[in-house]
Amino acid sequence: MTARILDFETVDLRFPTSRELDGSDAMNPAPDYSAAYLVLRTDHPRAPEGHGFTFTIGRGNELVVAAVEAVARRATGLPVEEITADLGGFARHLAADSQLRWLGPDKGVLHLATAAVVNAVWDLAAKIAGEPVWKLLADMPPEQLVDLVDWRYLRDELSPAAALDLLRAAEPGRAERERHVRESGYPAYTTSAGWLGYDDDKLRRLCREAVDAGWGSVKLKVGADLDDDRRRCRIAREVLGPQRRLMIDANQTLGVQDAIRWHRGLSEFDIHWFEEPTSPDDVLGHAAIQRAIAPTHVATGEHGHNAVMFKQFLQAEAIGICQLDACRLAGVNEAVAVLLLAAARGVPVCPHAGGVGLCELVQHLSIFDYVAVSGSLDDRVVEYVDHLHEHFVDPVRMRDGRYLPPEAPGYSAEIRRDSLRRFSFPDGPEWS
Amino acid sequence: MTARILDFETVDLRFPTSRELDGSDAMNPAPDYSAAYLVLRTDHPRAPEGHGFTFTIGRGNELVVAAVEAVARRATGLPVEEITADLGGFARHLAADSQLRWLGPDKGVLHLATAAVVNAVWDLAAKIAGEPVWKLLADMPPEQLVDLVDWRYLRDELSPAAALDLLRAAEPGRAERERHVRESGYPAYTTSAGWLGYDDDKLRRLCREAVDAGWGSVKLKVGADLDDDRRRCRIAREVLGPQRRLMIDANQTLGVQDAIRWHRGLSEFDIHWFEEPTSPDDVLGHAAIQRAIAPTHVATGEHGHNAVMFKQFLQAEAIGICQLDACRLAGVNEAVAVLLLAAARGVPVCPHAGGVGLCELVQHLSIFDYVAVSGSLDDRVVEYVDHLHEHFVDPVRMRDGRYLPPEAPGYSAEIRRDSLRRFSFPDGPEWS
Structure with missing residues (x-):
């Protein structure tokens, strides 16, 4: 009997993070970290459910949920083994509805929704294979x-x-690198210390805690006021000492010239990378900033909406760090495209994470990148933010500031039933 | 008493154009031309309603309607005269919801929806002023x-x-150019002949009718099969003769090298412009194509999702023709930005039209461009497609292949009540 995708369930999941200003930055003062969550239901004995989601920051999550439903309808009824035998063809099938494509193309709400569906199918495929997604890849x-x-x-x-x-060319070393990453984990860095809504005392305390916990680098949100940012970078650099790395992130708030001026005002604090200095669509603007602020790297990608954008960032030598997002791109397939493009140019991929479950997803992509694509850990770090992991069935496991490779079959995407109920918007007990 | 935006009404409006293959092209084989339609209701005596919409091609229009509602809520309750006195501030207010912004930013479903709201407010503002939008501007x-x-x-x-x-610098000639455009109209070109779904006989007949009707140029859809396109271009060129202009439009179906190859295969037919050769996000790709196919112009813009993209197309000298869209951009304000950017570079703006009501809208933008921005008609033509105008209260008026300036107050955006009822999806009589 042929197992099929029978139907699906969606959840508009929202965590009230704006109450504590977790995740606050210059562009996003009060986000409610949210997920447009999808469960594909099948009659496959090894994988009765595939879980996937995309990340948003609150209002509008209902639009993404509705878009997930529009895209998931294209998967309903399809034979599971046919999909998992041709995951490239499946992703192209999802994107091939010309009427839906008009709403992007390949960007915005529809593309975020496509990520949720593609990710859910990879969760299925990996469960059927009995492997975590990174190992399947x-x-x-x-x-x-x-x-x-x-x-x-x-x-x-x-x-x-x-x-x-x-x-x-990367094949010969796969086994050795897999052994190494299983033993030692994949390097990470933390953003938890640097949210813009925190006061100086909290910033100092959190930087201190990060150092004590063994983190080699810290990232600060900047971009609202340069004098404030100078003071905050000074505090962070004092605590970090001269050896650890300090990164800054303007979350797109600046124009091209302002970004260059901002970097000039902060360069004395030895900035390793400058993240999202300006509009995520501005390839040429990022290239101009990169020329002006080298050897500080320009880093961007969490709003890089498709592989065509990353292709250009690489062609224009506009970025030194590629921060792909596991849900902004249309799921695993497009992330693989970007890993290949970046590896061909020798640009390190340091995925965007945090949010809801992005750490859970991107660890798979980076570990796969190390084992089978770039084959390198040089200058590679995966973002780590220490919140909301408790809602996941198979949460990330950190040791000494490194991600330990997931072992459970699937994409680590599954959120606990109780959390889905509790934070369902607007009727869950946390919201009603 | 202060007049306010009291509430709003939306309509998911869909015309079953796929039944006749009107609008078919290589990317979009069977579109149902649709509009996410908005009526803002006020208690202003001169403007009880402001009408606006954005254009889609069918499935997913319900997502845009839902997004229009999310954005329109930000306008509800605001004093009408405060909005119309600061239309720049209003547009920035609409875009400033940081949670909704995450879903783009400035692209996709949310941006299309913002266009509908901004356009409706310009319709209001022009009605209050007692002028068409082009004249208000x-x-x-x-x-x-x-x-x-x-x-x-x-x-x-x-x-x-x-x-x-x-x-x-353009101010001194405004009055003279306004007089001229009122007398002579604004130049247009037609796409009606060239849809990909039409057979050779229909193509030849429609090209002949276009020539007989006085059109100086015709545009053909290409990109599915080069041999077919050679045959169709040959037919068109035979009918057009050597003097009239032939444009081609691949609707994004090609990669960069394929686009260059396609042009090589068709260049004997003397192509004036090559429209949407590849991904609308690929600034550097368009630049490579433009270098390869000059003196044929690269034209793009109907999927140019925001002013940052147009800035780059101009900076990279990637386009010779700028085809902004009145609804893909976030309404009048962002269109004005692109008109200014293009004028500063001396690149002609030839707006994308057709669809539902795009002709009605862009005529205002181009006439304003001529009167007050670029001051030029050289190489400027507005697309004209001869369908669905009968649904508009104040439809475009053509004379000798030129748009006559609208005279009624507003943005020519209002669709007849009867059409709204009849084509409402899924419950209107045309669909149920």
Whole structure:
């Protein structure tokens, strides 16, 4: 009997994080971290459910949930094994509704929704394989990995043949790197200390705690007031000492010239990277900023809405750090595309995380990148934010500031039933 | 007594155009031309209603309608005269919900929805002024026009001061150009002949009818099969003769190298512009294509999602024709930004039209551009597609292949009550 995707369930999940100013930055003063959450239901004996989601920060999550439903309808009724045998074809099928495509294309609400569906299907595929997603990916032959990607708009930068060469060149070391990452984990950095809504005392205390906990780097939100940011960077640098790394993040609040001026005002504090200095759409603007602030790296990607944008950031030498997002991109397939593009240019991928469950997802992508794509840990760190993990069935496990590879089958995407009920918007007990 | 926006009504309006393959192209084989339609209701004696909409091609229109409601809530209750006295501030207010912004930013469903709300407010403002929108704009002092724009991400290309200079330089000729456009109309071109779903006989007949009707140029959809496109371009060129212009439009179906190859295969037919050759996000790709196919112009913009994208297309010299869209951009304000950016670079703006009511809207923008911004008609043509105009209360008026300036107060955005009822989805009589 052929197992199929029978139907699906969505949840408009919202955590009231704005009450504590967790996650506050210059662009987003009061986010309520949210997820448009999807459960695909199947009659497959090993994977009765596939869980996926995309991350938003509150209002409008209902629009993404409605879009998830529109996209998930394209998966309903399909045979599970047919999908999992051709995950590239499935992702292209999802994106091929020309009427829905008009609403992007390949960006915004529809693309976020597509991420949730693609991620849920990868969760299914990995459960059927009995492996975590990173391991499922890391064991795929190069031909199969290349076929995950929609190459239509990418070939002028990287051909499928060149991608194949790149993956084949990484094959010999796969087993050794897998052993290493299982033993030692994948490096991380923390943003928990630096939210803009925290006062100086809390900032100092949290930086101190980060150092004591063994973190080698800290990231501060900046961009509202340069004098404030100078004071806050001074505090952080004092606590960090000269060796640890300090990164800053303006969350898109600045124009191109203002971003360059901001960096000039803070450069004495030895900034390792300057994240989201300006509009995430401004490839040429980022390139101008990167030329002006080197050797500080420009970092962006959490709002990089598709692989075409990353292709250009790389072509224009506009970024030194590639911060792909597991839900802003259309799920695992498009993330694989960006990992390949970045590896071909030798640009480190340091994924955006935090939010709801982004740490849980991106650890899979980075560990796969290390084992089978870039083969490198140099200058690679995955963002880590210490909140909301308690809601996950298979939460991230950290040791000495490093992510330990997930072991349970799936994409670590599943949220506890009790949390889904409690934080369901607007009728869950936390909201009603 | 202060008049306010009291409440609003939305309509999910869909025309079953896929039944006739009107509007078919290589990316969009069967669109149902649709509008997420908004009526803002006020207690203002001269403007009890402001009408606005954004255009989609069918499925997903319900998502945009829901987003229009989310954005329109930010306008509800506001004093009408306060809004119309500060239309720049109002547009920035609409875009300033940081939680909703996350869903873009400035792109996709939320941005399309913002266009509907901004357009409805301009309809209100023009009705209160007793003028069509183009005239309201054309009579604004340069300072006020500059203040319509959100300059945050644009200053590195064009400063507000430089924009002011540009507008002041155009002031002396305003009255003369207004007289001229009222007498002679604004030039147009037609796409009606060239939809991909039409067979060769229908193509030849429609090209012949276009020539007989006095059109100086025709645009063909291409991009599915190069041999087919060679045959169709040959037919069109035979009918057009050597003097009239032939444009082609691939609707984003091609990669960068394929687009260059496609142009090579069609260049013998003397192509004036090549529209949407590849992904609308690929600034650097368009630049590469433009370098390869000159003197044919690259044209794009109907999916140019915000002014930051147009800034880059201009900076990279990636386009020779700027095809802004009145609803893809966030309404009149962002369209004014793009008109200023294009004028500063001397690139002609030839707006995207067709769809539902796009002709009705963009005529205002182009006439304003001629009267008060670029001051030029050289190489400027507004797209014209001859369908669905019968649903509008104040439809476009064409004479000798030119748009006659609208005279009724407002933005020509109002659709007849009967049409709203009949084509309402899914319960209107055309659908149920």
